[in-house]
Amino acid sequence: MQLKHQPIESVIYDSDDSILLKAENLSKGFTLHNQGSVSLSVLKEVSLQVKQGEGVALSGKSGSGKSTFMRLLYGNYRVDSGSIWIKHHQNWVDLTRLEPHELLEVRQTTIGYVSQFLRVIPRVPALEIAVEPLLELGENIDTAYEKVQQLFIHLNLPERLWSLSPTTFSGGEKQRVNIARALSVDYPILLLDEPTSALDESNSQAVIQLLQERQAKGSALIGIFHDEGVRNQLCLRELTFGD
Numbered sequence: 001m002q003l004k005h006q007p008i009e010s011v012i013y014d015s016d017d018s019i020l021l022k023a024e025n026l027s028k029g030f031t032l033h034n035q036g037s038v039s040l041s042v043l044k045e046v047s048l049q050v051k052q053g054e055g056v057a058l059s060g061k062s063g064s065g066k067s068t069f070m071r072l073l074y075g076n077y078r079v080d081s082g083s084i085w086i087k088h089h090q091n092w093v094d095l096t097r098l099e100p101h102e103l104l105e106v107r108q109t110t111i112g113y114v115s116q117f118l119r120v121i122p123r124v125p126a127l128e129i130a131v132e133p134l135l136e137l138g139e140n141i142d143t144a145y146e147k148v149q150q151l152f153i154h155l156n157l158p159e160r161l162w163s164l165s166p167t168t169f170s171g172g173e174k175q176r177v178n179i180a181r182a183l184s185v186d187y188p189i190l191l192l193d194e195p196t197s198a199l200d201e202s203n204s205q206a207v208i209q210l211l212q213e214r215q216a217k218g219s220a221l222i223g224i225f226h227d228e229g230v231r232n233q234l235c236l237r238e239l240t241f242g243d
């Protein structure tokens, strides 16, 4: 696959070559401006280091900050303090200091995000939604479509749905389109927000199998999994939030 990447920033960092992500002392709070400027401290100095092929489950009570932490790792929220070092190709970059176009570049090739819900675009067929990240990377059209079709087949998404817009799909069908989209690119780091929440047992297993294959190839998984069975099949480590 052809990548358009140019190095963003190089630092001499860690001697362990297998580390892909290093979050250091992340703190995050919110100020509720429309509610008397109440301050809410959610994360205090949270650190995490993740290596190739590892799975780390984010756990803790509802409201303890799991989603907030994941959003920080994807650059959706700004940190109050701390650093998020990501191995982007052969360079270490601090996600908290990237320009918006640099962040987009890191998201295109290095860090993928499987959200719980598919952002449906009216009138755009499932196949086109799922193939978009690969085409943006400059992948050959036939190869890109072939890859996504194979993912759809693996995920048991009926072929009659492929050319339809997911607007009317069931929750589980939308989730499988979303997973195919996110797994079409071989991201070294995958963030997973309840990737099987809308799926039945056999479809969940199909997703778990794909994710395990990615792990075997070296991808690191960081995710929120309320289903203990799913969590245990993917993660040997846990980062617990709250008290």
Ligand SMILES: Nc1ncnc2c1ncn2[C@@H]1O[C@H](COP(=O)(O)OP(=O)(O)OP(=O)(O)O)[C@@H](O)[C@H]1O
Pocket: 030, 031, 040, 042, 060, 061, 062, 063, 064, 065, 066, 067, 068, 069, 241
């Ligand atoms: N954008 C925001 N503005 C204000 N408060 C927020 C915002 N995002 C999260 N919070 C607050 O931060 C706290 C942590 O929320 P978060 O969604 O990270 O928890 P969680 O552990 O993922 O919960 P759940 O398991 O219920 O999804 C909550 O008290 C929530 O209200």
